[in-house]
Every structure is written in C-alpha cells, then in structure tokens.
Amino acid sequence: MSMIVAQTVFIAKQDHESSVSSIIQELITETAKEEGCLQYEGFQERRNPATFVVLEKWRDKEAFSQHSKQPHLADSINKMEDLLEKPFSITFYNQL
Numbered sequence: 001m002s003m004i005v006a007q008t009v010f011i012a013k014q015d016h017e018s019s020v021s022s023i024i025q026e027l028i029t030e031t032a033k034e035e036g037c038l039q040y041e042g043f044q045e046r047r048n049p050a051t052f053v054v055l056e057k058w059r060d061k062e063a064f065s066q067h068s069k070q071p072h073l074a075d076s077i078n079k080m081e082d083l084l085e086k087p088f089s090i091t092f093y094n095q096l
Helices: 017-031 061-068 071-083
Strands: 004-011 037-044 051-058 089-093
Touching: 004 061, 017 037, 017 051, 017 071, 051 061
Parallel strands: none
Antiparallel strands: 004 051, 004 089, 037 051
C-alpha cells in the first residue's frame, strides 16, 4: 500500500482568522489520535494570515478513508463553513 500525502488549504474570511485557527488546532489534536495518521500539522501563512495549510500523511488509502468518515472531521468542516472565503482545497502528492 502507498502512503497518502495531502495538503489542505483554508482561507479565512477577514476577522475570522482566530476562529479558523482554533478549529484547525482542535482538528489536529483529534486527528493525531487516529490509527494510520503519520503526520497532521497546521500552519498559518506569514504574509497572509488568513491562509492556513494542513499537511498530512497517512499510512495508506484505508487510513485516509477512515479519517474522512470521522465525526470530528465533519464537525470541524461544519464549524468552518461560514468562516471561509471559499471551500477548502485538498491536493494529493506522490512521494518521490
């Protein structure tokens, strides 16, 4: 099985950066407990603090699939929905 590597980008609406940051931090705490999670870290862009990135690595497709079904993930997405400029984006990568 191949490792799953992804980058998720969130762009907060003006004056909602703190709320988005808090939700992402909660998501990181819960996701780190999941089986198959190798990395799940959040970052805030220095030049544009409304932009947040989550870098994630999963043991395999099954671990990522299970993550996608977690209630805490759905809850975080729902909490952020009205706080984001646009829907978040996910990019998947192949390791070289």
